[in-house]
Amino acid sequence: MLRTIQATRYVMPLREGGSMPAIIEADDFGLYVLKFRGAGQGPLALVAELVAGEVGRALGLRVPELCLVEVEVALGRNEPDAEIRDLMKRSIGTNLAMDFLPGSxxxxxxxxxxxxxxxxxxxxxxxxxxxxxxxxxxxxxxxxxxxxxxxxxxxxxxxxxxxxxxxxxxxxxxxxxxxxxxxxxxxxxxxxxxxxxxxxxxxxxxxxxxxxxxxxxxxxxxxxxxxxxxxxxxxxxxxxxxxxxxxxxxxxxx
Ligand SMILES: Nc1ncnc2c1ncn2[C@@H]1O[C@H](COP(=O)(O)OP(=O)(O)OP(=O)(O)O)[C@@H](O)[C@H]1O
Ligand SMILES: [Mg+2]
Known part of the structure; x- marks a missing residue:
C-alpha cells in the first residue's frame, strides 16, 4: 500500500527538472517532491516513476518513500505563474509524491x-x-x-x-x-x-x-x-x- 496525502501548499518549483516537479507541503505537514500527471511527459512517466522506484526499493536500493498525492483546484488558485497554474489545473486528481530529502x-x-x-x-x-x-x-x-x-x-x-x-x-x-x-x-x-x-x-x-x-x-x-x-x-x-x-x-x- 502507498500512503495517500493531500497537497496543501505549493512551496516552489524545481526548475532544473524537465517535468517541472515542485516541492509541496501536504496535510501531514511534510515536504514532498510532487510529479505532475499533467506534465508534458504524460501520465506514463508517473507509472515508470512508481513501478521502477518500487522495483529499486525491493532490490534493496534506497529510494525515497513514494506516495499518491491529491491535487485540488484550490492549490493553484493563488499561483501567479500561468505555466505552473496550468500544470496544476491539468493535474487535478491523483499525482505522485516523493519524500523530500532536505540538504541532499x-x-x-x-x-x-x-x-x-x-x-x-x-x-x-x-x-x-x-x-x-x-x-x-x-x-x-x-x-x-x-x-x-x-x-x-x-x-x-x-x-x-x-x-x-x-x-x-x-x-x-x-x-x-x-x-x-x-x-x-x-x-x-x-x-x-x-x-x-x-x-x-x-x-x-x-x-x-x-x-x-x-x-x-x-x-x-x-x-x-x-x-x-x-x-x-x-x-x-x-x-x-x-x-x-x-x-x-x-x-x-x-
Ligand atoms: N526526493 C527529493 N529530495 C530532494 N531533492 C529532490 C528530490 N527529488 C528531486 N529533487 C531535486 O529536484 C530535481 C528534479 O527532480 P527530477 O530529476 O526527479 O525531475 P525531472 O523533471 O524528472 O528531471 P529531469 O530534468 O532529470 O528529467 C533533482 O535534480 C533534485 O535536485
Ligand atoms: Mg532528473
Whole structure:
C-alpha cells in the first residue's frame, strides 16, 4: 500500500527538472517532491516513476518513500505563474509524491563522491533491468544524503511502455541496453554476477503484480497492468543478455 496525502501548499518549483516537479507541503505537514500527471511527459512517466522506484526499493536500493498525492483546484488558485497554474489545473486528481530529502546534494564524481561495489553493481543491474537512461555523470539522479546514495527520477525508465503497441520488436523483454555504457556508477560495478543472483532472489512475478496494483487507474487502465507484469517477468527470466553487456562495459572502462 502507498500512503495517500493531500497537497496543501505549493512551496516552489524545481526548475532544473524537465517535468517541472515542485516541492509541496501536504496535510501531514511534510515536504514532498510532487510529479505532475499533467506534465508534458504524460501520465506514463508517473507509472515508470512508481513501478521502477518500487522495483529499486525491493532490490534493496534506497529510494525515497513514494506516495499518491491529491491535487485540488484550490492549490493553484493563488499561483501567479500561468505555466505552473496550468500544470496544476491539468493535474487535478491523483499525482505522485516523493519524500523530500532536505540538504541532499546531487552525486558528483568530480567532488569525489563514490559508492561501494555492492550498491554500484545492484544499481547498474537495476537501471539495465528497468531500461533507465537517466543515470549519467551529467545527470546522475542520485542524491547523496548524509553518507548514503538515494535513487530518484525514474520517469524515463520502462521505455517499452511507449513503444510496444506499434513496434513489437522494440519491447523485446530480453533486449540489451546499450545506454548502460554511460552509467555513472559503472566503474564500481565489479560484481554484476552477484547482483544478478541477488536480484533474481528479490524480484518475482508476484512482486511485480503487487507493484502494478499500486498504480492508480487515472494513470493506466487496469487491464494493462498484466502486460507490465508479463514484460517484467520475462525480462527477469532473461537477464543474461543485459548482464553480460554491462560486464563488458565495466571491463572496457577499468
Ligand atoms: N526526493 C527529493 N529530495 C530532494 N531533492 C529532490 C528530490 N527529488 C528531486 N529533487 C531535486 O529536484 C530535481 C528534479 O527532480 P527530477 O530529476 O526527479 O525531475 P525531472 O523533471 O524528472 O528531471 P529531469 O530534468 O532529470 O528529467 C533533482 O535534480 C533534485 O535536485
Ligand atoms: Mg532528473
Amino acid at each position: 546534494t546531487m552525486f558528483d564524481l568530480a567532488a569525489g563522491d563514490k559508492v561501494d561495489c555492492e550498491t554500484a553493481s545492484l544499481a547498474v543491474w537495476f537501471d539495465a533491468f528497468v531500461t533507465n537512461i537517466d543515470r549519467t555523470a551529467r545527470n546522475p539522479n542520485l542524491l547523496m544524503w548524509g553518507e548514503n546514495p538515494w535513487f530518484i527520477d525514474h520517469g524515463a525508465a520502462l521505455y517499452f511502455q511507449h513503444q510496444w503497441r506499434d513496434e513489437a520488436y522494440l519491447s523485446n523483454p530480453a533486449a540489451r541496453f546499450a545506454a548502460i555504457h554511460t552509467h555513472v556508477l559503472l566503474r564500481w560495478a565489479s560484481d554484476l554476477t552477484g547482483a544478478d543472483v541477488l536480484a533474481r532472489q528479490r524480484l518475482s512475478e508476484d512482486l511485480f503484480r503487487k507493484i502494478m496494483e499500486l498504480v492508480p487507474e487515472q494513470w493506466l487502465p487496469i487491464e494493462q497492468r498484466e502486460d507490465y507484469v508479463a514484460y517484467l517477468t520475462q525480462r527477469l527470466a532473461n537477464t543474461a543478455g543485459f548482464v553480460e553487456e554491462a560486464q563488458r562495459a565495466h571491463a572496457d572502462l577499468i
